[in-house]
Amino acid sequence: MNAPDRIEELLTALSAAFASGTLVQLKLGGYHGDEPELKAVLVKKITVKGGDRYSFTWRYKTRDTIKNLAEPEALALLRDGLKHAFRSAQLATTDFDMMFERNGEKLRLKRTEVKGREAPSTDHNRAKNRPLTETDKPWLKALGIAGKNGVVRHDAQDKFRQINKMVEIFAPLVAAIKTERPVIADMGAGKGYLDFALYDYLATVAKQPVRIVGVELRAQLVIDGNATAKASGFAGLSFQSGTIAEFDASGVDAVIALHACDTATDDAIFKGISAGASLIAVAPCCHKQIRRQMEAGQADARLEPMLRHGIFLERQAEMVTDTLRALLLELNGYKTKVFEFVSDAHTPKNNLIVAEKDGRVGRDRETVLKQIAELKKMFGIEQHYLEGLLGGR
Structure with a gap:
């Protein structure tokens, strides 16, 4: 044969x-x-x-x-x-x-x-084992997920599945942090769906002491979030007004940023690296900074048949941007995973970059620096925004 x-x-x-x-x-x-x-x-x-x-x-x-x-x-x-x-x-x-x-x-x-071996479960959604099962909560009502009767609204079923999925992803990552009471900063918190869900699960279900700070530019969302946290009895959850770049991340153990637009994701990563956070997890969007450089620069001529099509250029810019982010995190002592998660049928696919500090700062530094330089040269990129923030770290 x-x-x-x-x-x-x-x-x-x-x-x-x-x-x-x-x-x-x-x-x-x-x-x-x-x-x-x-x-x-x-x-x-x-x-x-x-x-x-x-x-x-x-x-x-x-x-x-x-x-x-x-x-x-x-x-x-x-x-x-x-x-x-x-x-x-x-x-x-x-x-x-x-x-x-x-x-x-x-x-x-x-x-x-072989005999006696069982196949593992293939249920990717695990809907029957959601982390959050009690729906008669003040924060669920305040965010419009549950009605006054404490039942999840029909038009909010997808959102409820989505926040459960986010808890499934982030709770084990937080549990792995070797700190008695981890401090988590959610950069660009918005209405705080993730913050309320994660705090509820960790503090109420998992009985894990934690402090979560949601950083949000829009003042009214901060006011509303703090009021709902107080009404829910969530003493360790608060919201703070301001930009990601202005936030003092000293003492933060984990930095999370979901859909922080364009270079705001890099601001969040930089804050995490600067604070020496054990965990940095970002779901980027709007990869404009690298796309502009790719359009203006001189990419490898062999890429021209692909990059001349706008849709392919956009997708390639996303991949290159997030690859450079992962490499820069590795350069600063983080072990990274990049994977795709889909929360529900009405939510687009997202790339999630998860970086966990592994204590081996500078490992394979020359190799990583070479990979970054070759990638930038191939796509005609002068500098990634995060590189400028890190200043050669």
Whole structure:
């Protein structure tokens, strides 16, 4: 049996396990492609509103990237990777394990039967296990999520699912902070949906002492937020008026910024780095600063067929902006993960950059600096806004 046949046999087994619900995991190893920091790729099955998907996790030295793919795209990606970039693959199902190995021209595919193994849950939404279950709360009523009767309003069901999803993401990150009473700053808090939900869960359900400060420019939202926090009995939750750049982040353990526009996201990241925060988590939007430089600069000529199309330029600007942010965080001692999360059918997809301080400041500094310089040169970028804030850190 030749290499393509062995690869197809593995992919056929994977597809069958995916369809029957018996897939546990596929792991690709022995990587020898063009990304020196890529260590492994993990693949599992998840169920989302759009149907069943293959969930890929690319594990790099200092970050993870997650993407969910439909079967045709997933199998094509795996087929190409097994042919050219990975020397091994381990498929685990509830019924058997299958090991694929490639050593030069020698190839091996071994199947071993197993018993008593259960498949993990594929429920991506976990709607039945929401962190927040009590809906008769003052803050839910004040924010228009629940009616006077304490029941979630019909037109706010999606918003309630959304804030539960945000709590699912952020609560474990906060729990990992090694501080007795973590201080969290939410930059650009708006009405404070995340702040009220996260505080309610941590203080009421998880019984974890915490202090949350929502930073918001609009004075009336600050007044309303503080009044609702008082009415809810949330002594550790407050709102402060001002810009992200003006906020004194001294003593802050975590910085969160959801949809802070353009360089406001970088202001939030800078505040977190300057404070030595254990956690920095941002969901960026409006990547205008880098796009303007890409439009005005001299990108690699090979990119011209792609960048001449406005929609592709916009998407590429988003990827380049957030990649540089992740690299600059790594440069300052943070382990980063970048993944896509979808809160509900009415909320667009968001990229979330999660950076956790790992105590190894400056690790692989020259390598990261080289990656930043090469990326900027490729896309004709003079300087990322966050670089200027950091001043060469």
